[in-house]
């Protein structure tokens with residue numbers, strides 16, 4: 001248990017003060033819980049796959065996170081693609097950094113659309129035709145639903161879009177800010 005805590009502390013330490021701490025002299029029994037962000041450090045719910053990939057800089061990773069295969073979602077967000085060329089959420093949602101979100105995307109229109117996720121910069125690059133923009137994209141056929149399990153980490157400004165020709169311009173863009 002102590003080992004787990006130490007590992008987590010190292011993993012999430014961002015301040016140099018914390019990193020410079022002499023761990024050999026640290027009294028873990030008296031460890032100040034106020035120093036920890038419990039939202040990010042609830043290890044009882046945290047699968048190791050969720051932690052490990054956050055530390056890796058690998059291909060297929062967006063500036064706003066990556067696909068979270070096999071992870072347990074913290075939140076489920078229902079996304080509706082509508083005929084008026086909008087992307088909307090069924091209910092308002094607050095997404096925090098490190099959340100694993102299961103997007104359930106319903107295409108209520110009579111044509112195929114995409115649901116893509118990335119930073120605004122990555123989305124611009126994707127729409128300009130750049131192959132390795134970092135954007136992750138799911139195809140949603142007319143009248144069908146798709147799912148995407150996404151682990152949010154990195155940049156706070158996130159853009160959801162359909163990048164088929166002209167669709168983003170027509171309104172199929174939704175921005176959100178990770179808390």
Ligand SMILES: [Cu+2]
Pocket residue numbers: 112113114162163164167172
């Ligand atoms: Cu579209």
